Amino acid sequence: xxxxxxxxxxxxxxxxxxxxxxxxxxxxxxxxxxxxxxxxxxxxxxxxxxxxxxxxxxxxxxxxxxxxxxxxxxxxxxxxxxxxxxxxxxxxxxxxxxxxxxxxxxxxxxxxxxxxxx
Numbered sequence: 001x002x003x004x005x006x007x008x009x010x011x012x013x014x015x016x017x018x019x020x021x022x023x024x025x026x027x028x029x030x031x032x033x034x035x036x037x038x039x040x041x042x043x044x045x046x047x048x049x050x051x052x053x054x055x056x057x058x059x060x061x062x063x064x065x066x067x068x069x070x071x072x073x074x075x076x077x078x079x080x081x082x083x084x085x086x087x088x089x090x091x092x093x094x095x096x097x098x099x100x101x102x103x104x105x106x107x108x109x110x111x112x113x114x115x116x117x118x
Contacts, residue, residue: 001055001056001057001068002039002040002053002054002055002056003053003054003056003065003066004051004052004053004054005051005052005054006050006051007041007049007050007051007052008050010052010054012038013060015031015032015033016032017029017030017031017032017038017039018030018031018032021043022040023106024044024106024109024110025042025043025044025047025102025103025105025106026040026041026042026043027040027041027043028040029041029052036058037055037058038054038055038058039052039053039054039055040052040053041053042099042102044102044105044106045102047098047099047102068084068085068088069088069089070088070089070090070091071084071088071089071090071091072090072091072092072093072096073092073093074090074091074092075092075093077090
């Protein structure tokens with residue numbers, strides 16, 4: 001699970017992560033010592049590089065993420081593995097206008113009809 005944080009106010013407690021650019025629009029960061037995945041962020045507009053999805057299990061205090069507000073990427077959820085509270089809004093990845101626009105722009109640039117896995 002991830003929680004979105006403004007990178008202007010988020011700091012790592014020890015060191016800086018290594019970054020792997022998985023596509024022209026997405027970067028993933030991981031611990032340089034042990035390889036633990038830490039976050040991912042879109043590096044293009046309209047999503048923008050100023051926010052990142054931090055994996056909440058890596059936080060010293062996961063409660064800073066607050067309660068879940070929505071579950072994105074519902075199309076790949078394992079329904080018998082993860083049961084959500086009925087009050088949590090769900091949505092498909094393509095229903096997020098900013099992320100859908102970023103992928104559309106990327107597909108236009110590379111001339112391919114398929115988005116790469118992230």
